[in-house]
Amino acid sequence: MTALLELRNVTKVYTRGTFVRSGTVALDDVSLSAGGGTPAITALAGESGSGKTTMGLLLLGFLTPTSGQVLYDGQDLRKLSSQEWDTFRRDVQAIFQDPFAVYNPFYKVDHVLEVPIHKFRLAKSHAEARTLMEQALVGVGLRPEETLGRYAHQLSGGQLQRVTVARALLLKPRLIVADEPVSMVDASLRATILESLRKLNREFGISILYITHDLTTAYHIGDSIVVLYQGSMVEIGHVDPVIKNPQHPYTQLLVASIPWPDPDRKWQRTDKTALWREGLAKTAVGCKFADRCPKVMPMCRESTPPFYRIEPRRAVACYLHRDSPMIAAEEVTQLAL
Amino acid sequence: MNGYVVQVENLKVYYPTSSGPVKAVDGVSFNLGAREKLGLVGESGCGKSTLALSLLRLIKPPGRIEGGRILLNGVDLTQLSWDKMRRVRLNQISLIPQGAMNSLNPVMRVRNQIMDGMRAHNQSMSRQELEARVYETLELVGLERNVATMYPHELSGGMKQRVCVAIAISLRPQVVVADEPTSALDVVVQRQVMETIGQLQEELGAAVILIGHDMGLMAQFVERLAVMYAGRLVEAGGIREVFRQPLHPYTQLLISSVPLLDEKGVFRGIPGLTPSLLHVPSGCIFHPRCPQAQDTCTEEVPPLVEVGPSRWVACHRHEVER
Numbered sequence: 001m002t003a004l005l006e007l008r009n010v011t012k013v014y015t016r017g018t019f020v021r022s023g024t025v026a027l028d029d030v031s032l033s034a035g036g037g038t039p040a041i042t043a044l045a046g047e048s049g050s051g052k053t054t055m056g057l058l059l060l061g062f063l064t065p066t067s068g069q070v071l072y073d074g075q076d077l078r079k080l081s082s083q084e085w086d087t088f089r090r091d092v093q094a095i096f097q098d099p100f101a102v103y104n105p106f107y108k109v110d111h112v113l114e115v116p117i118h119k120f121r122l123a124k125s126h127a128e129a130r131t132l133m134e135q136a137l138v139g140v141g142l143r144p145e146e147t148l149g150r151y152a153h154q155l156s157g158g159q160l161q162r163v164t165v166a167r168a169l170l171l172k173p174r175l176i177v178a179d180e181p182v183s184m185v186d187a188s189l190r191a192t193i194l195e196s197l198r199k200l201n202r203e204f205g206i207s208i209l210y211i212t213h214d215l216t217t218a219y220h221i222g223d224s225i226v227v228l229y230q231g232s233m234v235e236i237g238h239v240d241p242v243i244k245n246p247q248h249p250y251t252q253l254l255v256a257s258i259p260w261p262d263p264d265r266k267w268q269r270t271d272k273t274a275l276w277r278e279g280l281a282k283t284a285v286g287c288k289f290a291d292r293c294p295k296v297m298p299m300c301r302e303s304t305p306p307f308y309r310i311e312p313r314r315a316v317a318c319y320l321h322r323d324s325p326m327i328a329a330e331e332v333t334q335l336a337l
Numbered sequence: 338m339n340g341y342v343v344q345v346e347n348l349k350v351y352y353p354t355s356s357g358p359v360k361a362v363d364g365v366s367f368n369l370g371a372r373e374k375l376g377l378v379g380e381s382g383c384g385k386s387t388l389a390l391s392l393l394r395l396i397k398p399p400g401r402i403e404g405g406r407i408l409l410n411g412v413d414l415t416q417l418s419w420d421k422m423r424r425v426r427l428n429q430i431s432l433i434p435q436g437a438m439n440s441l442n443p444v445m446r447v448r449n450q451i452m453d454g455m456r457a458h459n460q461s462m463s464r465q466e467l468e469a470r471v472y473e474t475l476e477l478v479g480l481e482r483n484v485a486t487m488y489p490h491e492l493s494g495g496m497k498q499r500v501c502v503a504i505a506i507s508l509r510p511q512v513v514v515a516d517e518p519t520s521a522l523d524v525v526v527q528r529q530v531m532e533t534i535g536q537l538q539e540e541l542g543a544a545v546i547l548i549g550h551d552m553g554l555m556a557q558f559v560e561r562l563a564v565m566y567a568g569r570l571v572e573a574g575g576i577r578e579v580f581r582q583p584l585h586p587y588t589q590l591l592i593s594s595v596p597l598l599d600e601k602g603v604f605r606g607i608p609g610l611t612p613s614l615l616h617v618p619s620g621c622i623f624h625p626r627c628p629q630a631q632d633t634c635t636e637e638v639p640p641l642v643e644v645g646p647s648r649w650v651a652c653h654r655h656e657v658e659r
Contacts, residue, residue, distance in 0.1 A: 047523040048494055156610055157381070186380045187550055188594045191606035198604075213523035216553075220596045220604065240601075257528040259553035261595040263576045267528055267557055 004035030010068035043222030103152035158189030237314030348405035376559035495526035
């Protein structure tokens with residue numbers, strides 16, 4: 001089974017400085033598959049600076065990897081012909097964090113829907129284009145008569161974000177990369193956007209890569225989850241066991257930090273080092289989480305932990321699980337599907 | 338003096354526009370006890386940031402405080418001269434503004450930025466005192482001494498935000514107003530910043546007003562919660578009571594819109610949109626979105642009434658019960 005998109009041993013280093021070169025490793029030898037097979041929602045979770053947005057941009061073809069390959073239907077993205085590139089552009093759609101930045105204030109919101117219709121020649125007439133736009137808007141739960149013909153400032157952030165979801169739907173893609181689609185929207189409007197994303201998945205069979213730092217929404221919308229820490233995957237598996245019973249100390253910290261909407265369920269007292277050493281931990285060799293990890297062992301600082309399979313479809317990169325069988329990178333890749 | 342540090346009475350803050358005033362804060366009253374942690378929750382555009390700014394009289398023209406009083410230790414801030422107000426800010430009441438961490442000066446060391454605020458609001462401190470206070474304050478927010486000589490780009494998001502908290506508490510105010518202090522931060526850093534503020538609140542004995550839209554954060558941090566909708570308060574009460582038994586339909590929807598771990602895949606939004614503050618609906622401001630609206634709701638404005646010990650709600654359904 002080939003995946004629609006695949007990262008194979010991808011490393012991305014951002015360099016800066018003209019004379020004195022220095023680099024930030026955003027992704028460190030990561031392999032992951034997205035799309036293909038049964039349409040699923042994969043959540044990609046991690047803190048700021050974990051490389052989750054870089055991963056999204058690589059999959060969208062907006063960035064090229066420093067080393068490794070991004071494969072689209074088994075073919076290197078960089079080697080696509082212009083025709084293949086067009087299909088790729090249609091198959092893989094993006095939804096970004098800031099709905100206000102997507103719209104040109106001088107155009108009506110219709111523009112965002114019209115451009116792809118023209119570009120991919122989806123309609124033969126104006127009337128047909130209009131019908132397509134209306135269908136897409138209804139598909140995400142918006143009323144076309146209240147949306148079309150308006151300017152961006154006349155709609156709320158939640159409505160604007162749903163129009164971008166409608167735009168993605170218009171093209172009937174096979175994969176949508178949604179980078180923090182609800183983090184700038186009010187909590188009360190988040191539900192509607194998540195609902196329309198899930199509808200896209202269930203009714204239209206579109207796979208979704210949901211990039212977020214918010215584990216509660218990841219849990220609710222995701223089928224499987226990949227946890228990133230400083231450019232490396234640390235835990236991967238089905239969303240239920242990972243969130244309810246996290247195994248990697250970093251995932252445990254993330255789950256313990258969720259602010260539950262319940263005054264009787266306060267943040268538990270966890271080990272302070274993990275919480276407070278944020279931004280300071282920079283380990284050159286070994287596990288990247290070692291400096292913050294409450295369960296650190298000498299071996300963690302010596303070499304990078306490989307993935308251990310702790311359940312049939314779950315892997316953790318942590319020496320605490322060294323009794324479980326090791327699992328090769330190619331197999332880990334498949335777990336996200 | 339009845340033990341309240343801050344008493345806000347019928348505060349009105351309007352922004353005049355060509356089509357009439359935008360009533361961002363329209364008759365809000367509340368009290369804040371010493372050492373109390375009060376939450377103010379509402380959707381974007383409900384006037385909560387305007388309220389935060391007006392507590393320090395930082396509303397920029399053309400916006401202005403149209404009426405009401407803000408008493409800080411019994412002194413009406415709305416009547417103070419600009420000069421006196423300047424001495425109140427940071428000394429007695431301070432603000433952690435929204436997106437504060439992006440407001441740090443990129444070409445200035447952290448130490449100088451903290452000293453800047455202290456110098457501007459308190460001329461009586463000597464350089465030695467200022468410097469000692471910088472290190473003391475950094476320690477309070479859990480940052481190491483060497484952070485003082487760093488530039489903002491050398492710090493992570495959480496550290497920058499803690500520098501902003503340090504600036505806000507540098508003169509040990511009695512009241513700290515935190516306007517969405519963690520809105521751009523991820524969960525781990527959010528928790529770290531909130532725990533910093535909580536610790537300070539205990540150590541310095543300050544009262545905190547936390548403004549935001551995240552009910553989860555409110556449940557974790559505050560003791561009392563006030564719910565704001567379209568420029569008015571619709572409900573107030575102890576955090577446990579509000580969560581256990583929300584009285585106003587808006588509060589009920591707000592609480593049920595937060596996803597829980599126990600019911601996977603259930604999304605509940607609040608239907609409709611926040612009203613434009615230029616054309617506020619007649620009667621109860623929430624009636625166009627309210628699932629339980631009755632005829633009276635479209636006509637009469639429900640007053641904010643006390644339905645239990647320090648439990649307030651503005652809803653016709655609870656007026657009847659009383």
